[in-house]
Amino acid sequence: MSVRIPITGIGVIAPGAIGIDAFRALMTSGRSAIEVVDRFDTDGLSAHKAALVRDFKPRDYIAPMKMRRMNALSRLGVAAAKLAIEDCGATLEADTGVAIGTAFGPVQTSVEYMQEYVEKGAALAPPQLFAESVANAPGSHIAIEWGLRGFNVTLTQRESSGLAAAMYACTQIAKGSVRMALIGGVEEANEMLFSVLDRLGALDDEQRNGIVIGEGGAVLVAGGGMRKPYGTLSGFGIARDTTASISDWGSDPQAILKAMRHAMKDAEIDEVDAIYASANGSRRGDAVERHALERFGKPVVPTKHIFGEYAAAGMLQLIAALLAVEEGRFRNVLVNSVSAGGGIVCAIVSRF
Numbered sequence: 001m002s003v004r005i006p007i008t009g010i011g012v013i014a015p016g017a018i019g020i021d022a023f024r025a026l027m028t029s030g031r032s033a034i035e036v037v038d039r040f041d042t043d044g045l046s047a048h049k050a051a052l053v054r055d056f057k058p059r060d061y062i063a064p065m066k067m068r069r070m071n072a073l074s075r076l077g078v079a080a081a082k083l084a085i086e087d088c089g090a091t092l093e094a095d096t097g098v099a100i101g102t103a104f105g106p107v108q109t110s111v112e113y114m115q116e117y118v119e120k121g122a123a124l125a126p127p128q129l130f131a132e133s134v135a136n137a138p139g140s141h142i143a144i145e146w147g148l149r150g151f152n153v154t155l156t157q158r159e160s161s162g163l164a165a166a167m168y169a170c171t172q173i174a175k176g177s178v179r180m181a182l183i184g185g186v187e188e189a190n191e192m193l194f195s196v197l198d199r200l201g202a203l204d205d206e207q208r209n210g211i212v213i214g215e216g217g218a219v220l221v222a223g224g225g226m227r228k229p230y231g232t233l234s235g236f237g238i239a240r241d242t243t244a245s246i247s248d249w250g251s252d253p254q255a256i257l258k259a260m261r262h263a264m265k266d267a268e269i270d271e272v273d274a275i276y277a278s279a280n281g282s283r284r285g286d287a288v289e290r291h292a293l294e295r296f297g298k299p300v301v302p303t304k305h306i307f308g309e310y311a312a313a314g315m316l317q318l319i320a321a322l323l324a325v326e327e328g329r330f331r332n333v334l335v336n337s338v339s340a341g342g343g344i345v346c347a348i349v350s351r352f
Helices: 020-029 072-088 107-120 127-131 137-146 158-175 191-199 253-267 283-296 311-326
Strands: 005-014 034-036 049-051 097-101 152-155 181-187 216-222 231-240 274-276 332-338 343-350
Touching: 005 020, 005 072, 005 158, 005 311, 020 311, 072 107, 072 137, 072 181, 072 216, 097 137, 097 158, 097 311, 107 127, 107 191, 137 152, 137 181, 152 158, 158 181, 158 216, 158 231, 158 311, 158 332, 158 343, 181 311, 216 311, 231 253, 231 311, 253 283, 253 332, 253 343, 274 311, 283 332, 311 332, 311 343
Parallel strands: 097 152, 097 181, 274 332
Antiparallel strands: 005 216, 005 231, 034 049, 181 216, 231 343, 332 343
């Protein structure tokens, strides 16, 4: 990019942590937010744990009449955006862009809409459920709430959705299309998604041969701000592992190395202090990344044992790296996101 994009605000609605201070404390403690699921019935399934957002009261962030028009995913996104804007301390410019990542989008809303459609017919199916059944609903609500008229995109790239959104937004700022952007990720753990992933054999409560899913909303303010930035997003790299199937990880560590090296080249740096790994418990995904990391020879920081996979579409991992550079633990950090299907996005987080 040849431009370092400052991150001036962070909003977090995460498993085990509401707000940036609580999230910082969670990361410092290393305590896992993964617990036995009590939101829906997991009897008959092999997995029973997830990282769920608890003690989140949407009415504390969203006016009641507006909240009625939002599903759970949109509420997570709008609440996280509100926290990020308050943290930033600056008024957003009218042409501020919005880039949101989500791995699966509003699965539960889609299920509810189709149930109404089948039971009552097309004429009586609730139009509000239909409007909220699309993946870009959270980003649209965020733009409407703050009157933002810049770009508005939603990216769905499985595990890499959050970093893909960050890459798009930072590229637009670097090009001069906008001066500020909200970069976010949203994900919801629900019964349909949980049961499908379990039956596909993707889940494992111990994260030894499968993932534990997480949820949440997280938003960054890129550019502007009244406070010293947490850090900068200074480079990105992308690649594709062509050995991967449409729904599984591949076996080519060179593809991951390529993305990592491109991110460093983009940031114009020769070394990083640590790598925040994509590692999530999937045997094939972790194995191919491990081979790449061994060749890179840098300290590795795992995070998904704390808040699971997909949590806020991977944005929590990026935020953890930003806090680490802000606190002076590292100067330059490489953040990896390797997704099933072969997509790879890497980012460089640097000290301001």
